[in-house]
Amino acid sequence: MATLQLVSQGAEGRLFETTFLGKPCLKKERFKKAYRHPVLDEKLTNKRLTQECRSLSKCRSLGIRTPTVYYVDHKTNTIYMEYMKHTVVLKDFIDEHVARGERTILEDLCYNVGYTIGLLHNGDIIHGDLTTSNILVMKRIDKYDCVMIDFGLSINSSLVEDKGVDLYVLEKAFLSTHPNSQDLFDKILAGYCSVARAQKAVVTKLREVRLRGRKRSMVG
Known part of the structure; x- marks a missing residue:
């Protein structure tokens, strides 16, 4: 055994x-x-x-x-x-490279992360728990690729609302875990918009969900 x-x-x-x-x-x-x-x-x-x-x-x-x-x-x-041994959790990868001041590598990688999430949503897969702890980084010869993991809360949905919420969950987790990194999340959105078919509608929905989240925080 x-x-x-x-x-x-x-x-x-x-x-x-x-x-x-x-x-x-x-x-x-x-x-x-x-x-x-x-x-x-x-x-x-x-x-x-x-x-x-x-x-x-x-x-x-x-x-x-x-x-x-x-x-x-x-x-x-x-x-x-x-078991993908030669990988690093995205959270740790970002923390390490932020500490070194290596932003260019992170910008390219975050664009790739957004691109990958766009492909997910094109296939109507809603991850349900997007965080930098549920994405792995794999080094290739001349670049870094991302590996998506932990689909335990995933669903199939073509709804713009679900895709907007998926991005909102990632944004909240990202900015909470990696303060002062709005520019990196913007790169994720740029990568997403480069490939997602319903990108305009989804980004509009993301803005709506943000407003709802802020109102809830204000009400308590």
């Missing part, structure tokens, strides 16, 4: 480093929520597991880099997927 090494634990599950058929892999295990009715919990967990796998598969068909899914165990709500 392969040994398990805990990599991380979030609200939805645990991530272990292990092997699958001799290959290094990550085992993503969703755990039960005691506060939910057992039947409802099982249905919801299974639905999210299925949707995550579908989103990962669809991403690859759209040319978006994601971990390959090796095996899905619906009985234990577990996904075995490719």
Whole structure:
């Protein structure tokens, strides 16, 4: 039996480093929520597991880099997927390069991140939890590519509202995690607008969602 090494634990599950058929892999295990009715919990967990796998598969068909899914165990709500070792979490990559004052690399990478999210939305995939902790950075020969991960809250939707909210979630997380980096988020939007088919409508919706968010903050 392969040994398990805990990599991380979030609200939805645990991530272990292990092997699958001799290959290094990550085992993503969703755990039960005691506060939910057992039947409802099982249905919801299974639905999210299925949707995550579908989103990962669809991403690859759209040319978006994601971990390959090796095996899905619906009985234990577990996904075995490719372990992309030669990557860095985008959050750490930004922090490191901001500290060095290397903005050009970050501007190019953030443009690429926005471009990739535009491809996601062209395929009507709403990530649901866009943060700089859910994007990996992979170095190529002459550039950096991004790898999209953690589609546990993803949905399929063609609605402009859902796409605008997806960007708003990223913007809030981005500016909260990386203060004084509005210029970098602007690069993300530029990359998004370069490829997203409904970019004008989505950016307009993003502005509307921002206003709603500010009003809620003011009301408390």
